[in-house]
Amino acid sequence: MAEMHDATEEYLESILEIEEEGVTPIRARLVERLGLSAAAVSEQVNRLVEQGYAELLDDRTLRLTDTGRALATSIVRRHRLAERLLVDVIGLEWEKVHREADRWEHAISADVEAKLVELLGDPATCPHGNPIPGSSHRVDTRSSVALTQAAPGQVRVTRISEKIEIDDEAIALLARVGLVPGKTASVVRVDASGVVVKSETGEQTVPNDVAKLTFVAPV
Ligand SMILES: [Zn+2]
Structure with missing residues (x-):
């Protein structure tokens, strides 16, 4: 059942990404992230526990087992390598690569992964x-801070959560404003509606919910 296999990988990947953001992985965070019902998430989490990929602790925290972590890490690695291939070699637009890589990550074998590392x-x-x-x-x-914490002046974008x-809307906005890793922009001011940024495309406001997940370093 390929679909179930993908669901397992999808969940493991999400748990690892939640951890990366410094957030405690519990089922409610998976519900938010995957846009699924609490019942569907509970069922799949039980399956992960049965398969030996995760443990459900008394305080409801999800903890990956060594096997679960190894599989999650390889999915994340394949996803990010696929994104690099799509941008650097295939030339797909930056804002489209995440969704595309979501499909590719499940199809890349260990052999292809090793070749991708070499090629890229x-x-x-x-x-x-x-x-x-x-x-x-x-x-x-x-030296990176969230855009909401940046002091006015020139910054370089380092990372998008x-x-x-x-x-889709947030990623399209960042692409339009030119807030893409490696690019520079100027922070004008932070106000109630968001962070006002001046880039090649002019002055724009990045809403706070997007700005707090966009990381920059002073230039
Ligand atoms: Zn990415």
Whole structure:
């Protein structure tokens, strides 16, 4: 049953990404992230526990087992390598690659993964700036802060949270404004409606919910 296999991988990937954001993985976070009902999430989580991929602790936290973590890490790695391939080699628009890679990640074998690492030069991050697990290149994230915390002046975009990548409207906005990892922009001011940013495309307001998941470093 290919579909069930994909669901397992999808859940493991989501748990790892929730952890990456420094958030405790519980079922409610999966409900929000996957846009599914609480009942559907509970059922699939029970399946992950039965399969030995995760444990449900007394405080309702989901903890990946070693097997679960290894599988989750390989899915995240394949997703981010697929995104790099789609942007760097195939030339797909930055705002479209996340959804496309969501389908590719389940189809990449270990052999193809190794070839991708070679072909792409063992990249440190995906096109959204998220680190590729297992890469021999390190990313320095120490100087990055959320756009909502940035001081006025020039900044360089370093990373867009995976949580934003599944929000089509937010990702299209960032692409339009030019707030893509590697690009620079100028923070004008932070006000109640969001962060006013000046880039190649002019002055625009990035709403707070998007700005707090967009990370920048001073230039
Ligand atoms: Zn990405």
